[in-house]
Amino acid sequence: MKTKNLIDVKNLSVSFGNNIILNKINLHLSKKESLVIIGKSGSGKSVLLKCLMGILKPNLGSIKIDGVDIVNTNRTDKENALKNIGVTFQNGALFDSLTVWENITFKETRFFGFDKKAAKEKALSIIQNLELDKNILELYPSELSGGMQKRVAIARAICDQPQVLFFDEPTSGLDPITGKNN
Amino acid sequence: MIKIFNLIGKLSLSTFENLGKITLFFFMSFFWLFKKPFYFKQFLSQFLDIAFYSLPVVGLTTFFSGMVLALQTFSGFDNFNDEGTISKIVLTSILRELGPVLAGLMVCGRVGAKMAAEIATMRVSNQIDALETLSTRPMQFLISTRLLASIIAVPFLVLVGNIIGVFGGFIVATFKLDLNPILYMISTIDNFNSIDLIQGLIKALVFGIIISIISCYFGFNASGGAEGVGRATTISVVTASTLILTSTYFITALFI
Ligand SMILES: Nc1ncnc2c1ncn2[C@@H]1O[C@H](COP(=O)(O)OP(=O)(O)OP(=O)(O)O)[C@@H](O)[C@H]1O
Numbered sequence: 471m472k473t474k475n476l477i478d479v480k481n482l483s484v485s486f487g488n489n490i491i492l493n494k495i496n497l498h499l500s501k502k503e504s505l506v507i508i509g510k511s512g513s514g515k516s517v518l519l520k521c522l523m524g525i526l527k528p529n530l531g532s533i534k535i536d537g538v539d540i541v542n543t544n545r546t547d548k549e550n551a552l553k554n555i556g557v558t559f560q561n562g563a564l565f566d567s568l569t570v571w572e573n574i575t576f577k578e579t580r581f582f583g584f585d586k587k588a589a590k591e592k593a594l595s596i597i598q599n600l601e602l603d604k605n606i607l608e609l610y611p612s613e614l615s616g617g618m619q620k621r622v623a624i625a626r627a628i629c630d631q632p633q634v635l636f637f638d639e640p641t642s643g644l645d646p647i648t649g650k651n652n
Numbered sequence: 653m654i655k656i657f658n659l660i661g662k663l664s665l666s667t668f669e670n671l672g673k674i675t676l677f678f679f680m681s682f683f684w685l686f687k688k689p690f691y692f693k694q695f696l697s698q699f700l701d702i703a704f705y706s707l708p709v710v711g712l713t714t715f716f717s718g719m720v721l722a723l724q725t726f727s728g729f730d731n732f733n734d735e736g737t738i739s740k741i742v743l744t745s746i747l748r749e750l751g752p753v754l755a756g757l758m759v760c761g762r763v764g765a766k767m768a769a770e771i772a773t774m775r776v777s778n779q780i781d782a783l784e785t786l787s788t789r790p791m792q793f794l795i796s797t798r799l800l801a802s803i804i805a806v807p808f809l810v811l812v813g814n815i816i817g818v819f820g821g822f823i824v825a826t827f828k829l830d831l832n833p834i835l836y837m838i839s840t841i842d843n844f845n846s847i848d849l850i851q852g853l854i855k856a857l858v859f860g861i862i863i864s865i866i867s868c869y870f871g872f873n874a875s876g877g878a879e880g881v882g883r884a885t886t887i888s889v890v891t892a893s894t895l896i897l898t899s900t901y902f903i904t905a906l907f908i
């Protein structure tokens with residue numbers, strides 16, 4: 471029996487109309503492994519990530535996360551499989567009607583019983599590692615710079631310590647020094 | 653001129669094309685309403701936005717409609733300008749038709765446009781995708797809460813609008829037309845028919861569904877940046893107000 475990978479992508483193909491973006495991609499990742507995908511702009515990196523996040527349904531192929539095929543399964547199983555994944559989008563995709571700390575702790579505060587103070591403290595502990603000032607916690611995403619938004623998005627992704635992290639261009643929009651330190 | 657017809661044709665075509673999908677969308681968001689968790693905070697903020705902040709505009713429009721109804725009835729039917737006739741015409745028109753339709757159109761312009769723009773923006777900036785990745789079903793979080801809020805808020809607005817409208821008629825009848833206030837009030841109460849009220853409230857309920865579902869549907873399926881947001885807003889206001897004005901006919905026909 472082969473070793474179980476955390477992520478198994480087989481024959482993944484995506485096309486928009488006649489425009490074939492991904493053609494039979496195979497990808498295997500085990501725990502604690504990290505992989506950087508580099509490619510020309512428009513080559514399909516973001517599309518691949520969207521498939522892995524379960525947002526885009528591929529035309530062909532399978533994506534197994536921790537053994538669950540998120541392409542060909544029912545909604546509940548897919549949701550459970552994706553619970554352990556933190557992601558950032560290329561454009562940040564922060565909720566602009568929520569403050570920074572509400573954004574970061576969105577997943578936790580969604581359920582009742584997580585009080586405001588604890589959530590704020592948690593958000594603070596995370597952004598301090600990302601060299602963000604604590605004053606921004608009460609700001610809205612539109613009041614932040616592009617790079618700060620990006621780091622808040624990263625904070626949101628890592629907030630509940632997911633097993634798997636997908637980052638779409640996490641360092642674009644950051645100056646080289648900030649990018650390197652994080 | 654041809655351009656205008658072209659546009660109307662295109663709009664109605666896509667409306668029919670979307671009808672099936674919209675029905676499905678409605679059932680989906682209704683279904684998720686009964687599944688845990690219920691996002692109370694979302695619901696409450698939407699409810700306040702619709703019910704409370706629409707009160708001034710709904711109140712103002714129904715008040716003036718009540719006044720103009722009394723005036724028109726008085727000047728239009730020379731032989732019937734007694735308290736009984738005027739109060740009856742004001743009351744039934746407001747309860748059955750003007751209250752719900754005016755409130756519906758006002759909410760459609762105010763809230764429907766906002767819902768469509770808000771959700772479309774969330775769509776084109778990946779915020780809806782982000783919700784999904786944070787283990788939150790966008791349908792349940794964004795749409796079901798808005799549906800429930802408007803199902804409750806629009807009938808509430810209509811109820812308040814009805815009272816204000818009838819009061820507007822009373823004001824004109826007594827202060828401008830010199831009718832007897834006591835007689836006018838008594839005949840208003842005499843002419844009150846709960847079926848009229850129910851008819852209006854059913855309309856309000858249907859309008860609430862139309863406004864939220866149409867706006868959310870076009871917002872949810874928006875694409876293509878700022879222009880897409882604008883398009884979603886326009887088409888949802890046009891579609892929802894058209895549906896309001898057509899559905900009121902069919903609901904009325906059910907009651908005849
Ligand atoms: N929703 C869509 N509809 C149609 N075509 C799309 C869609 N999304 C992406 N594409 C196409 O897929 C291709 C790959 O896009 P993608 O965003 O994955 O590129 P990328 O590798 O992330 O590029 P960049 O480095 O610029 O972010 C592009 O040619 C784009 O036009």
Ligand SMILES: [Mg+2]
Nearest residue numbers: 515516560638
């Ligand atoms: Mg990209």
